[in-house]
Amino acid sequence: MTQKEIIEALRRKIDFTKEEIDIFFDKIEHQSYAKNAYLTKPGDLNPPFMLIKSGCLMTYFKDLNDHIHAIQFGQEMWWTGDLDAFFNGKPSKYGIKALTDVEVYLFKREIFELINNSSTLFERYFRQLFQNALISHQNRIIRNISFTAEEKYLEFIRLHPRLELIVPQKYIASYMGITPEFLSKLKKQIAKS
Template sequence: MVDKKKAQNLLNYIGKYVILTPEEELSLLSHISYRKYLKGQYIIQQGDVCKYECFVISGCTKMFHMDHLGQEHIIMFAIEDWWTSDMGSFISQTEADFNVQCVENTELIMFHRDIIEKLYEEIPKLERFFRQIVERALVASQKRIVRSFSLTARERYLFFKNQYPEIEQRIPQYMIASYLGITKEFLSKIKSQITLNS
């Protein structure tokens, strides 16, 4: 059973969507697991089947696809109170298209796929909660796709900087460049231009 203190961030997060009774909280805590990962460790690797949906208690992860040339294409980052996994693999139980790797030492609350089904039976309101989480992730993904082809690289960087200021301070520039779909040299050029114009 996960200690309530360790899971308090998760309980607070769930409380924004559904209200759990003390008994339901205890049931939830008895079904989930807690794990620490070191910087550089993988939570899921491309080609494996994703068994867990993970809530970040502390730390930072990146989700990326490695192409046949060995080039990383970062899809998203996750910090405290965010979720991370290969959602497609988790839902379909097929091979993961993405890696999830820790950028910092990271603590996670982990929901095994089989356990989620049990939780839905024991605490039906959690099914509504997870549905809303998946819906939000889908909307965010679609908006990111639109930004990728409708905004310039400079506009994409400014959006990232304004939307996720805390992340920018915590990750190397080459990772931001990968997320934006540009080279780190081009990102440096964009940042220099912004500094000159400000």
């Protein structure tokens, strides 16, 4: 995704001025990471909030038995990060791994606050972003507690049609709360019907 495309995507939500866009790109940090790199790990202090320019990231939680639980997959123009750690100065509960080569824009807390204080439009943009994230999170909880495994998989494919080509099956299974073996059987069963 080019910077021009990112600006167009930002302006689809809020009509930012050129000056506001200039502040945005002047203050954020651009980084590239290779596939399988860890952008953050559980326990990191002051993890950044990230905008994905290109590629695919997985936000994950590692339990006491070192099992990785996929929490979220993000692609171009997705925002990700451990918001509790970012806003409240706590050690991160989550890690973020590059599932492909990725480019991201990193926001440190003080830069995030500076950008929001520079324009009420940024505050509005991020309020809308967080509202939509909460709605999405609530919908995912409903799917997790009420959908069958097949319904979860079909909804995953509907919501994220390209991800299955990028994300290893073990992470998709983890995201759905099932084993990779069960997901394999499920996919074969769906293909037959």
